[in-house]
Amino acid sequence: MKPLDPALLRLAAPVRWLLAASVAIGIASAALMIVMAALIAGTLTDVLVMHRDVDAIAGRLVLLAVVVAARAALAAAAEFFARTSAAEVVIDLRHRTLVHVAALGPRWRSRRTGAGLNSVLGAGLDAMHDYLARYLPALVLATLVPAAMVAYLFSVDVETGLIVVLTLPLVPVFMALVGWYADRDTRRKWRLLAQLSGHFADVVAGLPVLVVFGRARKQASSVAAVAEEHRKASMATLRLAFLSSLVLELLSTLSVALVAVTVGLRLVDGHVGLSVALTVLILAPEAYLPLRTLGARFHAAADGVAAVDTVLNILRTPLPDNGNRTDLAAVPGIRLIGATVDHGAGRGVADVDLVAQPGRITAVQGPSGSGKSTALAMAAGLLQPDSGLVEVTTAAGWTDLSAIAPPAWRDAVAWCGQRPLLVPGTIAENLDLGGRLDPERRRLALEAVAAADFLTALPDGLETVVGDDGAGLSAGQRHRIALARALAGTQPVVLLDEPTADLDPETEEHVVDGMARLLAGRTVVLSTHRDAPLRLADRVVRLGPVPDLDRDRALEPSV
Incomplete structure (x- = not known):
């Protein structure tokens, strides 16, 4: 794990401004600290040794007050600028990563759990705020301030400068050792969190099936076991953070004590003046303070550092090559020639041959696991x-x-998958996803999928608000809304994956009859394992079980 990855500087302009401001503020703050130490030492010497009155030192006191106020203003400005820049970077990186993940496509996403990505893009990037706002400025100060303090200490007292130079490197050495262990534990914690998130998401998604078969309670122990491992990893990280702080404080305290003892002895012997001794005693702790602060903030921002590493790895992943042609036929045909996809772990489809003629309806039939959904995902350009x-x-x-530009093909295709996506908002807004629908076509589509009756029964009809993933509607109602969305559009290509899933036989008959009118003249490919939709088909392609592939996990498009 790098303290600062150069790729982050290239990707996020606010980080460059943050570092530039931190350098400027760090230099100014170090200079003001030296001036303040000199003023305090000089003032005390005048009072204690020279026995001067308040009027004689009034100028120095005013200047000291100005320096203190200037340092406070710099600290406030640094905090404000750091937090503002950090917020901008987190928002920008989250947007860039989401766009990049979407552009990488479902094939890349299928190798990762959605819950794991959510953990990184959610809590991980939120933790990155502390990394940017606190850790990076501390990293700059830890580089500049000790060097400035050591240089000045050498100019006023060589012996003290040598002591600080010899003891100062011990702090980063121990920081590196503790940081190595912290890196390992933090990565383990995030791995367990991703595992917990993925397992919990799978349990929630399959909860209805688990309840039917009486296996829901059995999952509680496995979730609890993973949660316990995550708790242990988090506590190990906290213990390491406390240990690190103790070690750094002990080293700094002993080093400053060594400086104080040597300066005190030389002051008693008369080998050093009071002004120099006071200046040394004020500045010596300041040489160690930035490194101690950096060590403390490293642990506070460790989660953010891990998230930065993960996010940058995602952004470094090259995008698949995309074409740029837009000269599609008015009603494009589609054909798959020996198309094979292997998702790994026994998932995918092998050697699919399929031709969907313009203006015709092609049905793909086969048992679960034969690759129907994967074949449609290839036709949609998702795989x-x-x-x-x-x-x-x-x-x-x-x-x-x-060779076709993805936006051109997306504009030509209407899709309804097995698990259609509805977003929070009104039913009307969900129907209009991707563009405003013609009201008459929308009405006809809703009638065709037998949605008019249940919409009338809803309190606000089309303006009824649904939650995430269509919460508030039944599975059949959600499916019919998504099917109406695909049918009501004017796209020349329509891809329907199990269009009558979740429907009872009577409703299915109504939907099949209604679909026929709205699919006329369009290139249609529909997959089904039921018989009713086959009445629409001009041609049926049957897929058999795929050797060595146990089941097909359908990939849904991002709406």
């Missing part, structure tokens, strides 16, 4: 095949889909 081709028709004929 790149490991081998084989996915082609669409353009002005020049059949063209590899990878």
Whole structure:
């Protein structure tokens, strides 16, 4: 783990400004501290040795007050600037990372748990605020202030300068040793947190099935075990932080005590003046203070440092190559030629051959795990095949889909997946995702999917507010809203993954009849393991069980 990754400076301009301001404030603060020490030492010498009255030292007292006020103003300005810049960087990095993760595509995301990414982008980047606002400025001060103090101490008292030079390196050495252990424990804690988040998300997602089979309570022990491991890792990190603070305080105290003893003995022997001795005693602790502060803030910002490392690794991941052609046919056809995707762990699809002609409805049928959803994800451009081709028709004929600009293909495709996404807001806003729908087509689509009846029963109809993932609606109602969204659009290509899932047989018959009217003239590919939607199909492609692949985990598009 690097204290400051150069990639962060390239990606986030506010960090560069933060470091520049920290350098300027650090230099000014060190200079003011030296001036303040000299003024205090000179004033006390005048009073104690020269026996001067208040009028004689009034000028120095005023100047000392100005210096103290200036240091306080610099400290306040540094704190304000650091927190403002940190907030800007966190917002910018969160946005950049979300955009980059979306651009990397579902294939990349399928290798990571969504809950783990949420932990990094949520609590991890929030912890990065302390890293930016407190740790980075302390890192700059720890570099500049001790060097300035040592240089000045050498100019006023060589012996004290030598003692500080010899003892000062012990602090960063012990900081490095403790930091190595802190890095290891922090990474372990974040790994356990990601594991806990992923396991908990899986349990919540599968809770209805677990309840049906009486296995819900069995999951409590596994969640508790992972939570206990995370608690132990967090407590280990805290113990290490307290130990580190103790070690650094002890080293600094002993070093300052050594300076005080030697200066005191030489002052008694008359080998050093009172003014020099006082200046040395005031400045010696200031040489160690920035390093002690850095050590304390390192542990406070350790979670943020780990999050920075993870986020930068994500941002360094190269994006897949995208095409730039936009010359799609008015109603594009789609074909898959020997298309194969292996998600690993026994998931994927092998050697799919499929042709969807313009203006025709092609049905993909097969048992669960045969790769129906993965085939549709390839047709939607959400997945790149490991081998084989996915082609669409353009002005020049059949063209590899990878040559088409992703925005052009997204604008041409309407999608409804097995687990359709509804966002918090009104039902009308969810229907209009991606663009304003024609009111008449929206009405026809809602009637086609038998949604008019339950919408009438809702207190506010289309203006009824739903929660995250359609909370407040049943599974069948959510599916029909998403299906109406796909049918009501004017996209020439429609991809429907299990369009009648979660529907009872009577409603399914109504929906199948209504879909036929709105799918006319469009290139349609629908997957199903039920018989009713097959009545719509002009052609049926059947997929069999895939060798060595146990089940298909459908990848949903980001809306």
